[in-house]
Amino acid sequence: KTATKSPFLVVDREKFLNKSLFIDEIAREVYDFIMSEFKEQKEREGVILITLVDVYALYNKSMRIGTGLVSPQELREACEKFEKLGLRDLTLKKLNNRVLCVSSGDSFDFIKGKILKIVSAVPGADLLQLTQKLNSSSSNAWTVGIIMEVLQNCVNEGNLLIDEQISGIHYYVNCDWKIN
Amino acid sequence: MTTNLPAIYSFPPLYTCQPNALIREQQLTVWCEIIVEFAKKERVWCITAEGTPAKDGGDKQSVFRNDVIQRSVKSTFIEEIWHKMIETEKALRIDSDSNYFILWRSLDSWSALILQWFESSGKLNQVITLYELIEGDETLGCEFHGMDSMLMEKCLLRLRERGRASLLKDQNKVMGVKVV
Amino acid sequence: MTTNLPAIYSFPPLYTCQPNALIREQQLTVWCEIIVEFAKKERVWCITAEGTPAKDGGDKQSVFRNDVIQRSVKSTFIEEIWHKMIETEKALRIDSDSNYFILWRSLDSWSALILQWFESSGKLNQVITLYELIEGDETLGCEFHGMDSMLMEKCLLRLRERGRASLLKDQNKVMGVKVV
Amino acid sequence: EEVKDCRYESVTSQLFKKQNEEITSQLSVFQERLIAFAKEHNNDLKQNPDLKIKFLRMCSRIGIDPITLFDRQRHLFDVNDFYYEICLKVIEICRITKDLNGGIISFEELLEGFPTAKIAMEDLEKSVDMLQTLNGGFDIILIKGKKCLRSVPTELTSDQTKILEVCSVLGYASASLLRVNLGWTQYRSNAILEEMVAIGLLWIDEQAVGETLFWDPAWIHHSDIGI
Numbered sequence: 001k002t003a004t005k006s007p008f009l010v011v012d013r014e015k016f017l018n019k020s021l022f023i024d025e026i027a028r029e030v031y032d033f034i035m036s037e038f039k040e041q042k043e044r045e046g047v048i049l050i051t052l053v054d055v056y057a058l059y060n061k062s063m064r065i066g067t068g069l070v071s072p073q074e075l076r077e078a079c080e081k082f083e084k085l086g087l088r089d090l091t092l093k094k095l096n097n098r099v100l101c102v103s104s105g106d107s108f109d110f111i112k113g114k115i116l117k118i119v120s121a122v123p124g125a126d127l128l129q130l131t132q133k134l135n136s137s138s139s140n141a142w143t144v145g146i147i148m149e150v151l152q153n154c155v156n157e158g159n160l161l162i163d164e165q166i167s168g169i170h171y172y173v174n175c176d177w178k179i180n
Numbered sequence: 181m182t183t184n185l186p187a188i189y190s191f192p193p194l195y196t197c198q199p200n201a202l203i204r205e206q207q208l209t210v211w212c213e214i215i216v217e218f219a220k221k222e223r224v225w226c227i228t229a230e231g232t233p234a235k236d237g238g239d240k241q242s243v244f245r246n247d248v249i250q251r252s253v254k255s256t257f258i259e260e261i262w263h264k265m266i267e268t269e270k271a272l273r274i275d276s277d278s279n280y281f282i283l284w285r286s287l288d289s290w291s292a293l294i295l296q297w298f299e300s301s302g303k304l305n306q307v308i309t310l311y312e313l314i315e316g317d318e319t320l321g322c323e324f325h326g327m328d329s330m331l332m333e334k335c336l337l338r339l340r341e342r343g344r345a346s347l348l349k350d351q352n353k354v355m356g357v358k359v360v
Numbered sequence: 361m362t363t364n365l366p367a368i369y370s371f372p373p374l375y376t377c378q379p380n381a382l383i384r385e386q387q388l389t390v391w392c393e394i395i396v397e398f399a400k401k402e403r404v405w406c407i408t409a410e411g412t413p414a415k416d417g418g419d420k421q422s423v424f425r426n427d428v429i430q431r432s433v434k435s436t437f438i439e440e441i442w443h444k445m446i447e448t449e450k451a452l453r454i455d456s457d458s459n460y461f462i463l464w465r466s467l468d469s470w471s472a473l474i475l476q477w478f479e480s481s482g483k484l485n486q487v488i489t490l491y492e493l494i495e496g497d498e499t500l501g502c503e504f505h506g507m508d509s510m511l512m513e514k515c516l517l518r519l520r521e522r523g524r525a526s527l528l529k530d531q532n533k534v535m536g537v538k539v540v
Numbered sequence: 541e542e543v544k545d546c547r548y549e550s551v552t553s554q555l556f557k558k559q560n561e562e563i564t565s566q567l568s569v570f571q572e573r574l575i576a577f578a579k580e581h582n583n584d585l586k587q588n589p590d591l592k593i594k595f596l597r598m599c600s601r602i603g604i605d606p607i608t609l610f611d612r613q614r615h616l617f618d619v620n621d622f623y624y625e626i627c628l629k630v631i632e633i634c635r636i637t638k639d640l641n642g643g644i645i646s647f648e649e650l651l652e653g654f655p656t657a658k659i660a661m662e663d664l665e666k667s668v669d670m671l672q673t674l675n676g677g678f679d680i681i682l683i684k685g686k687k688c689l690r691s692v693p694t695e696l697t698s699d700q701t702k703i704l705e706v707c708s709v710l711g712y713a714s715a716s717l718l719r720v721n722l723g724w725t726q727y728r729s730n731a732i733l734e735e736m737v738a739i740g741l742l743w744i745d746e747q748a749v750g751e752t753l754f755w756d757p758a759w760i761h762h763s764d765i766g767i
Binding site: 367368371372374378379380383385430431 | 753761
């Protein structure tokens with residue numbers, strides 16, 4: 001669907017005099033792609049948060065068919081250039097000290113708050129319920145990759161407690177135990 | 181078994197080992213309190229590794245299992261709980277059968293209590309059988325009345341270490357005690 | 361019956377209702393795919409609740425049973441699978457005999473295909489009997505050739521709803537159709 | 541899947557007004573010819589970007605996996621495109637299969653995700669290495685010396701790893717297998733097996749003779765399961 005809506009914009013490595021200019025151009029294209037692909041989410045939630053790995057798959061699949069894919073290295077370098085190019089709404093952030101994400105504003109705190117709110121309303125919610133509730137207004141605003149990382153963070157930090165049953169992991173808000 | 185136990189006993193995450201180390205410490209403390217509380221209220225001196233009273237019939241239920249909310253502690257976490265019980269001197273492992281004495285009072289506190297009884301009831305300098313001490317009418321109403329005899333031995337050994345008691349043995353089994 | 365079905369059809373746990381909610385969702389999806397795939401390959405339009413082709417002799421085996429690995433799906437879980445089939449519009453329950461039509465194409469897709477045949481073979485504005493449509497030489501090689509007549513009726517009703525067909529009935533039974 | 545179906549339908553109705561089975565075989569012939577064309581006219585396509593784009597978009601629309609247009613000797617565009625395509629596919633496979641396998645997939649299973657292209661284990665390994673730069677939380681782990689890719693945040697405990705190692709022999713583990721192989725008590729085995737079901741790493745099989753079996757979903761693709 002996205003492939004057809006994009007114009008025949010050729011950002012072809014071979015047309016660029018040097019790598020740096022190519023990366024700049026990719027940075028602009030990736031930025032525009034994310035802003036338009038997640039426009040709805042940005043308007044409704046005010047924030048965007050997506051793992052770099054998912055950006056790699058989505059961007060290449062939607063925008064690069066026919067023009068040659070970008071490499072993981074190129075994508076990373078492109079996203080690292082956002083600020084320098086004045087593309088200020090998105091930055092590269094590390095989640096849980098290990099997973100790189102493209103993020104706008106304080107998206108992490110936002111979705112963390114949202115998850116804690118759902119869990120306190122539905123004690124014992126599992127990943128399936130959380131995903132459904134988080135994305136109830138649109139199909140895939142928050143990717144499972146992000147939801148799992150944020151959950152992991154909540155559990156590691158002690159905001160959420162787990163109840164591990166054979167049916168899956170159920171989450172509860174930690175009200176009883178101090179965490180610092 | 182759930183009578184008179186704290187409200188947290190009905191909280192499902194209590195039964196899953198929590199990944200956050202700070203929280204797990206508090207969780208282990210809660211479990212130690214629950215076990216001690218349970219043993220004290222039910223006057224159970226000795227509990228199996230699985231959490232059931234050792235000396236009763238086989239139909240007694242484990243403290244680690246809560247049928248009302250259908251949760252039970254996994255054996256790997258039960259081991260951690262016992263480790264904490266030993267470490268905080270709330271339990272004493274019995275070498276012969278891998279059961280545990282639950283010390284809702286410390287050994288020192290028990291031996292002090294026993295000594296007090298000898299003193300206040302004028303039983304110093306006379307031989308008292310273990311049976312009299314544990315089951316006799318004269319200790320009725322004492323907190324140590326009905327104590328497991330092996331545990332009682334350990335208390336009397338403390339008194340001997342302090343030079344306040346000599347033990348009378350028959351075939352390596354303590355039969356009586358003289359407190360001075 | 362196992363010919364050409366996906367490899368997971370030989371995976372023993374597929375036949376046990378999985379307690380993990382996330383896995384069970386996947387498992388149900390896999391079962392729906394298997395049933396649809398089976399029906400499509402064997403050109404079976406209608407399947408009993410037990411999983412056997414409805415119109416054939418009694419010796420046909422259920423799709424829910426795999427003799428090679430000696431596993432079969434329990435009836436309570438079969439119900440859950442049918443529920444998912446209905447929910448995802450891959451099956452249609454037949455009120456009269458509690459069998460199911462398997463929709464490897466949706467009703468809309470079937471009616472579009474039928475409409476296309478009327479258009480491309482110059483059969484507009486003339487009465488075609490249900491028999492001609494289903495069993496006639498002119499539809500030989502059409503994907504809908506041999507379709508169950510009750511299912512064909514449902515497709516034609518869709519065309520009527522769109523104002524493209526009028527149905528000829530005899531004693532409340534559809535005998536023919538005129539497509540405009 | 542849905543999207544692919546729609547495209548397929550529109551193409552079929554436009555290009556050929558024939559019936560489905562015929563079309564499938566014709567399409568596959570057509571696909572093969574396009575692939576052969578691409579490889580033969582590699583240089584021409586390279587020199588004409590517009591044609592290149594149109595050609596590749598057409599291929600994508602009629603369901604040709606771009607990766608089939610490459611082989612290791614002849615590349616369209618950048619030499620590394622082949623590996624980038626593999627990167628893309630690896631991400632997709634991991635995301636799609638996460639709920640089936642708990643987020644752990646062996647390199648061998650990953651290879652099976654490329655049925656239409658001939659890619660070698662070393663190609664896959666090179667691509668997974670390239671992916672590391674994205675810090676996507678895709679970690680390589682070893683189960684009995686075999687490389688696996690973990691795409692979920694939860695790390696395996698050593699007990700869980702031991703169970704997966706036992707599974708790598710017959711496809712499953714059970715309390716009695718763990719007693720014989722690791723000397724574990726029934727209590728301990730059940731605790732860890734159930735914990736692995738909870739996080740989606742094992743599937744339960746209650747119809748085996750004697751005891752419950754816990755299967756590694758890696759064996760979904762084994763055709764030679766021996767009960």
